[in-house]
Amino acid sequence: MGANSSSKQRAWVLFDSIVDEAAVHGEYSNPWVIDTTGALRYEPDFDTLQRLLGVPLLLGAATTTGVPALALDVWIAYELRRAGFDKDAVWPRATHPRILPAPVAKLLEKGALPATLQAELLARLTKTGNVKNVTHSSASILGKNYLKQVDVILTDWHTGPEVLISTKRMDSSYGKNAPNRVEESYGDAKNLRLRHPMAALGFVFGxxxxxxxxxxxxxxxxxxxxxKLGREDDAYHATCVVLVEYGDEVLPPGDNGADDEDRAVSAGLEPDDEDEDEPLVVADALIENDLKWLPKVRIDHARTPANLSPARFLAAMVEHVLDATPVNLHKRARDLRRALAPTPDVTATSTAP
Incomplete structure (x- = not known):
């Protein structure tokens, strides 16, 4: 890939390829499984997560570029699509533009518009940078008192926000950065929860x-x-930690471990990447070669507390949405879960004489 390409542009090319391989022809695997006890549980695709986490290491992208945290965003959005939610209602989307209102996305579907007009619209939305007030690189949602940039969202015009997930990433300088991250996250949760009490509010910490x-x-x-952030009545519905293991030899030089996000952008005071460059076009052979050299990344399950596990977190997010909406909404997500739900043993509980 060209040396002048931004880290995020280069990362998106590899992220998209990894997700495409995981969801062959757009078909996602069912995340729900029956465990050895007969209970229904959510099984995340950790293999895909580990590959996504290798991308920023391959590119030498420091935490300050936002690419390491973006790997988490891409994976969580992928998991929400695995769970059966509308692919266009989950942001960031699996294709450029990453933030696009679902009704507009429907116009890009085959047969929605006359062929010529549809081709023009497709070219305008997908081949250029962001279209002002239509497409974006990130999404800001109004909380009780201020706009807040949210990393992963499930939303549509007729439901409003249904999932709001924020992510943070920290790879070093833990004592220096951790207090700030926790304090910021608590305030963000209160701000969002008070305006959107029905939305599934989550926080993921890499x-x-x-x-x-x-x-x-x-x-x-x-x-x-x-x-504790996941136990507050007026904060997050669930929280999660993703413990990442990799060797020092692939740590980007000079990375201090802080995400160093732009506070003005995060609070919605300034637009983010409104003039973003066109997405990179890279030969398949070059992408395939890069993916062969992804650094080895492992998720440390052994030291992940059960109450902060990704499986528990994703199940909580999905179930909160399904519990908070009528049965005629999110039918595919309900069907995927229902297909593997254990059948009650009526003979074992019968009280008939």
Whole structure:
């Protein structure tokens, strides 16, 4: 890929290829499984997550570029589509533009418009940078008192926001950065929850697992607070930690582990990437070659607290949406879950004489 390409542009090319391989021809696997006890549980696609997390390491993208956290966003959005939610209602979308109102996306479907007009619209929306007030690189949602940039969203005009998930990433300097991240997240949760009490509100924290060796006290403090953030009645419905393991040899030089997000952009005071460059066009052979060299990344399940596990978190998000909406909405998501729901043993519970 060209040396002048931005880290995010280059990352999106690889992210899209990884997700396309995981969802062959747009068909997603059913995330619901029956475990050995006969209980229904959500099984995340960790193989895809590990490959996505390798992209920023391959590109040498420091945390300040936003690419490491973006890998989490792409995966969570992919999981929501696996769960059966409308692919165009989940942001970031699997194709450019990443933020596009679902009704507009429907116009791009075959037969929605005369062929010539549809081709023109498709070219306008997908081949250029963002169209002002129509497409975006990130989404800001109005909370109780201010706009807040949210990383993963499920929304449509007739339902409003139904899932609002924020992500953070920290790979070093844990004691220095952790307090700020927790404090910011708590305030963001209150702001969003008070305006959107019915939406599934979640927080995902990506954390390099060497924190347990370098700063064990910080690790204990951080995991404890993350769990408490998910128990507040007026904050997040669920929280999650993704413990990431990789070698020091692939750590981007000079990365201080802070995401260093633009506070003005995050609070909706300034637009984000309104003049974003066109998406990169890269030969399949070059993409395939890059993917062969993805650094090895592993998810540390052994040290992930059960109450902060990705499986529990994703199940909570999906079930909250289904519980908060009538049965005629999100039919595919309901059918995927219902297809594997255990059948009650009526003979075992019968009280008939």
């Amino acid at each position: 954390l390099r697992n060497d924190v347990f060796d370098k700063e064990p006290a910080t690790a204990d403090w951080l995991l404890d607070l993350l769990a």
